Amino acid sequence: MTMPARSDDSALVAAARNGDTAAFEALVRAHSGPVYAHALRFFGDPQAAEDAAQEVFIKVYRSIATFDGTAAFSTWLYRVTRNVCLDMLRSGRRTPVPVDLVDVSLTAPDDPAAEAITTTTVEHAMRALPQEDRDALSAIGLFGMSYAEAAGVLGVPEGTIKSRVFRARKALVSALRTGGGDRR
Numbered sequence: 690m691t692m693p694a695r696s697d698d699s700a701l702v703a704a705a706r707n708g709d710t711a712a713f714e715a716l717v718r719a720h721s722g723p724v725y726a727h728a729l730r731f732f733g734d735p736q737a738a739e740d741a742a743q744e745v746f747i748k749v750y751r752s753i754a755t756f757d758g759t760a761a762f763s764t765w766l767y768r769v770t771r772n773v774c775l776d777m778l779r780s781g782r783r784t785p786v787p788v789d790l791v792d793v794s795l796t797a798p799d800d801p802a803a804e805a806i807t808t809t810t811v812e813h814a815m816r817a818l819p820q821e822d823r824d825a826l827s828a829i830g831l832f833g834m835s836y837a838e839a840a841g842v843l844g845v846p847e848g849t850i851k852s853r854v855f856r857a858r859k860a861l862v863s864a865l866r867t868g869g870g871d872r873r
Contacts, residue, residue, distance in 0.1 A: 697719075698716070698719075698761065698762040698763065699758065699762070700712075701713075701715050701716045701719075701762075702716065702753065702756060702758070702762055705753050706753055706754055706756075713750060713753070716749075716762070717746050720762075720763065720766055721742060721746075723763075723766075723767075723770075723827075723831040723832050724741075724742045724745050724746070724766065724770050725738050725739070725742045726738075726827075726831050727767070727770050727771070727774070727827045727831055727832075728741035728742055728745075728770065728773075728774055729812065730812065730815045730816055730823055730827060731774040731778075731823075732774070732777075733812075733816045737777070740777070740782075741770070741773050741774050741777055742770075744773050744777070745766070745769055745770050745773045748769055748773060749766065749769055752769075760838065760841070760842075761834070761838065763832045763833055763834065764832070764834055764838045764841075764842055766832070767827075767828055767831075767832040767834065767842055768842050771824065771842075811861070811865065814860075814861050814864040814865055815861065817860075817864060818857050818860055818861070821843075821853055822853045822854075822856055822857035822860070823857065824843060824853075825839060825843065825850050825853035825854050825857065826853070826854050826857040826858070828842060828843065828850075829850070829854050836850045836851055836854075
């Protein structure tokens with residue numbers, strides 16, 4: 690997922706703060722993929738992820754004036770997304786779907802369903818990660834944060850973020866080789 694350039698976000702945020710709904714819509718279009726993906730990995734349920742993404746952008750719309758620009762917009766958006774997911778969990782409105790790593794054999798490379806199976810397998814493997822590892826990997830991989838930015842948002846040292854991302858990537862590789870076969 691490609692994140693928009695920070696300067697593009699800055700211009701859109703400034704315009705959205707001044708009431709430009711087209712600029713806000715552009716921000717939503719640019720960032721809806723990572724927001725939805727993070728919520729889907731958090732809950733494991735597409736409907737819960739859609740609800741969370743919608744709530745995230747409602748919160749962002751209502752509070753965009755509080756975004757001070759000291760961090761990247763994507764960093765602030767990640768924090769809002771994570772907090773919305775945690776709030777939904779705490780309030781009991783949504784609960785994560787329990788996940789067991791499933792043994793999904795990947796199909797032949799020329800099979801049109803192979804990409805869908807691979808995506809499903811990766812999502813199952815991601816949801817099986819411990820929450821702190823999944824949060825760190827999402828911050829880096831989905832929201833494009835630096836390790837330092839992710840450390841600030843998650844409130845842990847930068848070295849901890851590096852460890853969590855390393856551990857998450859290693860676990861994913863292992864799970865995908867075990868659950869999806871070795872694709873050499």
